[in-house]
Amino acid sequence: MDVKDIIKPENLVYEKPKLLTDNTMHYCPGCTHGVVHRLVAEVIEELDIQEKTIGVSPVGCSVFAYNYIDIDWQEAAHGRAPAVATGIARVNEDKVVFTYQGDGDLASIGTAEIMHACNRGENIVVIFINNAIYGMTGGQMAPTTLLGQVTATTPCGRDLDRNGYPLKITELISQLPGTAYVTRQSAHTPATARKCRKAIKKAFQNALDKKGTSFVEVVSTCNSGWRLSPVDANKWMEENMFPFFPMGDMKDGERDAPDAYLKKN
Amino acid sequence: MGELRLMKGNEVIAEAAIRCGCDGYFGYPITPQSEVMETLMVREPWDETGMVVLQAESEVASINMVYGAAGSGKKVMTSSSSPGISLMAEGISYIAGAELPCLIVNVQRGGPGLGTIQPSQADYFQTTKGGGHGDYKLIVLAPASVQEMNDFVELGFELAFKYRNPAMILTDGAIGQMMEKVELSDYKPRMTAEELDAKCGSWATNGKKADRDYNIITSLEMDSDKMEANNLRFQEKYRQMEEEEVRYEMIDCEDAEYILVAFGSSARICQKSVDIARAKGLKVGLLRPITLYPFPKKPIAELAKKVKGFLTVEMNAGQMVEDVKLAAGCGNSSVPVEYFGRMGGIIPTPGEVVEALEQKLIEA
Numbered sequence: 001m002d003v004k005d006i007i008k009p010e011n012l013v014y015e016k017p018k019l020l021t022d023n024t025m026h027y028c029p030g031c032t033h034g035v036v037h038r039l040v041a042e043v044i045e046e047l048d049i050q051e052k053t054i055g056v057s058p059v060g061c062s063v064f065a066y067n068y069i070d071i072d073w074q075e076a077a078h079g080r081a082p083a084v085a086t087g088i089a090r091v092n093e094d095k096v097v098f099t100y101q102g103d104g105d106l107a108s109i110g111t112a113e114i115m116h117a118c119n120r121g122e123n124i125v126v127i128f129i130n131n132a133i134y135g136m137t138g139g140q141m142a143p144t145t146l147l148g149q150v151t152a153t154t155p156c157g158r159d160l161d162r163n164g165y166p167l168k169i170t171e172l173i174s175q176l177p178g179t180a181y182v183t184r185q186s187a188h189t190p191a192t193a194r195k196c197r198k199a200i201k202k203a204f205q206n207a208l209d210k211k212g213t214s215f216v217e218v219v220s221t222c223n224s225g226w227r228l229s230p231v232d233a234n235k236w237m238e239e240n241m242f243p244f245f246p247m248g249d250m251k252d253g254e255r256d257a258p259d260a261y262l263k264k265n
Numbered sequence: 266m267g268e269l270r271l272m273k274g275n276e277v278i279a280e281a282a283i284r285c286g287c288d289g290y291f292g293y294p295i296t297p298q299s300e301v302m303e304t305l306m307v308r309e310p311w312d313e314t315g316m317v318v319l320q321a322e323s324e325v326a327s328i329n330m331v332y333g334a335a336g337s338g339k340k341v342m343t344s345s346s347s348p349g350i351s352l353m354a355e356g357i358s359y360i361a362g363a364e365l366p367c368l369i370v371n372v373q374r375g376g377p378g379l380g381t382i383q384p385s386q387a388d389y390f391q392t393t394k395g396g397g398h399g400d401y402k403l404i405v406l407a408p409a410s411v412q413e414m415n416d417f418v419e420l421g422f423e424l425a426f427k428y429r430n431p432a433m434i435l436t437d438g439a440i441g442q443m444m445e446k447v448e449l450s451d452y453k454p455r456m457t458a459e460e461l462d463a464k465c466g467s468w469a470t471n472g473k474k475a476d477r478d479y480n481i482i483t484s485l486e487m488d489s490d491k492m493e494a495n496n497l498r499f500q501e502k503y504r505q506m507e508e509e510e511v512r513y514e515m516i517d518c519e520d521a522e523y524i525l526v527a528f529g530s531s532a533r534i535c536q537k538s539v540d541i542a543r544a545k546g547l548k549v550g551l552l553r554p555i556t557l558y559p560f561p562k563k564p565i566a567e568l569a570k571k572v573k574g575f576l577t578v579e580m581n582a583g584q585m586v587e588d589v590k591l592a593a594g595c596g597n598s599s600v601p602v603e604y605f606g607r608m609g610g611i612i613p614t615p616g617e618v619v620e621a622l623e624q625k626l627i628e629a
Contacts, residue, residue, distance in 0.1 A: 070479055073480075087330030088336065
């Protein structure tokens with residue numbers, strides 16, 4: 001069989017999404033960001049909302065997310081992406097706005113902004129990459145770093161008395177009435193990546209349908225920061241992170257009806 | 266003649282915003298400027314013009330909402346008072362770095378720290394020399410009346426869009442809280458999507474169209490050569506502002522031997538001081554900078570050639586006096602430049618100013 005026989009449209013099972021640019025990604029080999037960028041690009045393309053989608057990139061490894069998906073982007077200050085997205089969405093009701101944030105950005109310095117955006121029920125999508133470490137700055141402790149986990153600022157492992165507990169921010173977010181959809185996913189195997197893609201698509205559909213805030217956590221690896229090979233990083237994630245950050249939907253529907261929150265007289 | 270009303274300065278900011286076609290206001294309550302957002306909420310402009318008004322969870326959030334909305338090309342603003350402006354400093358730096366137009370109103374109160382809720386001009390340095398990190402400048406307008414609170418909202422937006430740069434109205438609790446007669450501006454419609462695209466489509470995140478590359482709003486540039494080029498472009502823009510946008514008022518300066526230099530509330534006080542001094546036979550004039558950045562260096566340098574001295578009058582420990590000294594001295598003039606001021610929320614009296622003038626310049 002000649003290669004020309006193989007490269008036929010009917011044999012095509014996988015291709016680069018049109019919305020992924022040709023810019024060389026700066027991410028380390030094995031990093032989850034590349035996979036999730038691809039999934040986001042696929043969803044925007046499938047929903048045909050390229051002309052109305054505005055992305056907000058964070059500070060952290062994905063600060064340059066704007067180089068990779070062919071839509072309009074704004075780069076936010078550290079932690080402020082949900083406020084930036086709120087500003088864009090409020091004065092552009094016809095647009096679909098999403099933030100793409102890491103754990104340091106979303107669950108540490110930007111805790112106030114994410115909680116209040118979700119509590120207001122902003123019609124935005126939040127993609128939350130949780131790899132339990134600060135990647136960009138060189139592997140320091142993150143709010144989601146597990147107890148005992150070694151990082152550049154917890155060289156003997158995260159210590160409860162010194163550093164406090166890892167933060168399950170997604171569980172907190174799921175309690176907020178403004179959220180429509182809160183889910184935790186991973187993207188480390190073809191099957192989980194497909195599931196994650198479905199979750200991201202639902203989140204963007206919710207934004208189109210004005211259902212409230214949709215929040216998709218992706219438990220991710222940082223093999224560079226974790227000082228592991230990509231394969232070992234996936235294994236470490238499954239063994240250590242999945243028990244503490246269990247997969248699945250925490251809320252699926254739309255933001256709460258106001259009845260329970262109304263003053264009585 | 267526009268509609269005449271008796272209004273508080275803070276209320277006028279809100280009214281002027283609605284009338285000039287503002288798309289959105291994002292703010293957080295803080296004394297002495299809370300009437301800005303309160304007035305907007307009572308006016309419900311979302312029904313009238315479609316303007317969005319949102320109470321944010323903090324000043325940090327409100328300035329970042331402004332960053333987002335301004336990035337999409339919309340005409341948006343926030344207001345706060347000194348401690349809140351400190352919290353916004355990060356966002357203001359990002360807005361300047363990303364070259365976005367917006368309007369920020371600082372109704373100053375005394376500091377440092379929580380300070381006092383009484384009026385002050387102690388944020389002059391913060392406003393004109395930076396405030397946030399990095400080399401940037403704000404266009405700074407200093408109203409001295411409730412009427413100018415009205416006029417400078419539209420002017421601030423106009424300059425902000427002209428230079429793609431944040432503009433700030435630097436006022437204080439006295440002008441924010443006092444009521445005066447004001448002639449309100451006529452209504453102007455908000456920008457349509459087509460107008461926005463024509464005006465801002467080359468840079469704004471108003472949705473990537475098939476016929477253009479994607480737009481990115483960012484202050485980040487990792488390539489040092491490119492970042493330096495960005496910095497040089499900003500500096501060129503600031504030089505252009507210094508050439509074209511200096512605004513000031515001169516009162517009784519023609520024959521003056523002594524010049525009071527004061528802005529905002531202090532300038533109102535000094536108008537009376539000029540009258541008192543003139544009645545005593547002293548030839549005193551007032552130079553009132555209206556733009557604090559760009560600062561009116563040239564008229565000060567010109568006056569320095571012929572007058573016997575300058576006295577800056579400020580509600581702070583002496584901040585603008587440094588700029589007056591620089592401007593007066595730039596022609597190698599050795600004319601004395603003195604400062605008089607009150608702090609802690611105290612407004613100087615006209616008589617105090619004249620006394621200070623006599624002591625520091627005339628009898629000295």
